[in-house]
Amino acid sequence: MFHPLRVSAIERITDDAVAVTFAVPPALRETFRHTPGQHLNVRYGAGGEEIRRSYSICAPAAEQPNPPELRVGIRMVDGGVFSTYALKELTVGDEVEAMPPMGRFVLRPRPGHFAAIVGGSGITPVLSIAATLLAREPEARFCLIRSDRTAASTMFLDEVADLKDRYPDRFQLVTALSREEQAAGLTSGRLDRERLGGLLPALVSVPDVAGWFLCGPFGLVREAERALRTLGVERALIHQEIFHVADEKTAAPTAARVTAPAESKLTATLDGRSGSWPVQDGESLLETVLRGRSDAPYACKGGVCGTCRAFLVSGEVRMNRNFALEPEETEAGFVLACQSHPLTPEVEIDFDR
Incomplete structure (x- = not known):
């Protein structure tokens, strides 16, 4: 079921991305209380057509009696109807229809060492996961490995830097830029299976990580999963969320072709x-x-x-x-x-x- 939510803030976070915050009416606070990592499904009417899109919640999950904070990151997509609307037309005070938070790419805070490998806007749900975990669990640690094209295209730079400042002993950050050299950190280039296979054991004790969260384009998530499996990580400890699939023909295996019934x-x-x-x-x-x-x-x-x-x-x-x-x-x-x-x-x- 969709509910109208009023936009309370819009912040430009890169040249092609915004963070949109929605005000939650008191009567809907429990309906829209999210688990870290969940997303919102929103809908918008354009040219007589109903457009639906999913955007991950980047804000920490609030506990009662605090009201939930609904903040999502939206990056411009070529030809994207809703992302174009959000970046060019949406203003504070507008109403957007949204379904209650959903999704199973989540981490309910608990003690332990956790890690994430993200690319581009894949940082969005992981930001909520890491911020909530570190705030609620003093015995928890989090390692974030993020890949972006350039420093200018990196979403939520300030929020991630704040986590590093607030939890210097429990939050580990490693950044990689695929199209730009940086003064510190990894050399430029993609994070593929071979590179991650050598990098991860140098960063964390891989067998001691209680959960891996992979989020971003299909290529990065696939390479990260292969690297982890090569390192002996159990499949049950690897959680994935795909944000973009570039090549539909080769992106995923399909079931064997079986003749469909004439009527069903x-x-x-x-x-x-x-x-x-x-x-x-x-x-x-x-x-x-x-x-x-x-x-x-x-x-x-x-x-x-x-x-x-x-x-x-x-x-x-x-x-x-x-x-x-x-x-x-x-x-x-x-x-x-x-x-x-x-x-x-x-x-x-x-x-x-």
Whole structure:
């Protein structure tokens, strides 16, 4: 369910990015209280079309009785309707419709040593994770390895520097610029598997890290995961969130091609109510549900955000892309409705699980 939120502040943080803060009415404070790492799904009407996008919350998570702080980072994307609107038209006082915070790329504060490898705007959820963890857990430590094109394009420089000043003994920061030399830190260049494989053991005791958080473009996240797996890190300790997939053809493996049935019926449960609809030729399960239920959850429709996650109750489906679900989720029977197509005459999914 979407709720109108008023913009209370807009801050330009780079030439092509802004931080937008939303005021949360008292009646919605618990609805919009977030776990560090979660994101907001927002929607905007443009040219008669509804545009939905997901933006991670960068503010620390507030505990009761403090009101939640909703601040998101938005970077301009070529051809991006909402990002163009946010950077060029959105003003303080405007209202934006948003769903309550969601997402499973989270860290609930606890003692331990944690680390993150991020690229570009991938810093956004990790900033909330690190700031909340260090503030609440005096026995926690955090290592942040971040990659950006140039110093001028680096989002949230001041906020990260503040963490370093506030927690000098518990917050470790390593920066890499892919297109610019820097006076201190790593030499320029991409953080690929080989480079990370040599760098990480020099920075942290890899076996002692209780959780790794990888966020950013698909290429960086893939290389970081491969480096960690080579170093012996268990898959369960690696958490991922993809912000951008450049090449749809090679970005992720697809399921084996199986001939779809000539006709298929989809049954879906959402908010306690079930309905059934015929699946039209070429439709995803999400598109089928939206014909009967306009309130079906979705944002990116690209297999990245995970908003349309549903449990496959019965039947078989093919997922074209999956950059949101962890292996244990797919093994447990969860699918992305926006990327799933029926392989059996009848399919049933449940959005409520």
